[in-house]
Amino acid sequence: MDPGALVDREQGRQPLVARFGGIPLKRQKTAVTSDRRPPQVSFPHKELISRLLADICKICKQTDNIQVHHVRKLADLARTGDAQPDWVQLMARRRRKSLVVCGSCYERIQG
Incomplete structure (x- = not known):
């Protein structure tokens, strides 16, 4: 067994041996290093990312x-009153807190 990094001490005392977890x-000089490639994991897109990548407005299809x-x-959504706009109905029907829309529909919703 290899003693590791060795530091001699004064006479009568054991030498110090440096080890890291038994290594x-x-x-x-003859050691061969081989890095293992981490396993590639494919994570599915979140639903919102998939809807964004579709690049289409859910109200007017632009x-x-x-x-x-x-x-x-x-x-x-229930606080908007009795006459609910189409975007409120769409979000409530799909039970989603987010809605992918175009710029003009977004302005209309915020307005």
């Missing part, structure tokens, strides 16, 4: 200037 810290409108919770 000797002495340089090994494909330019896509943005996301969101509410804090679905209960906030």
Whole structure:
């Protein structure tokens, strides 16, 4: 067994041996290093990312200037009153707190 990095001490005392978790810290000139490639894991897109990548407005079907409108919770949609706009109905029907819309629809929603 390799003693590791060795430091001699005064007579009558054992030499100090440096080890890291049982692995000797002495340089090994003939050592071969081989890095293992980490396993490649494919994570599925979150649903919102998939809807954004579709690049289409869910209200008017336009494909330019896509943005996301969101509410804090679905209960906030009920506060809009009796005559609910189409975007509120769409979010409530799909039970989603976010809606991918074009710039003009976003302006209309925020307005």
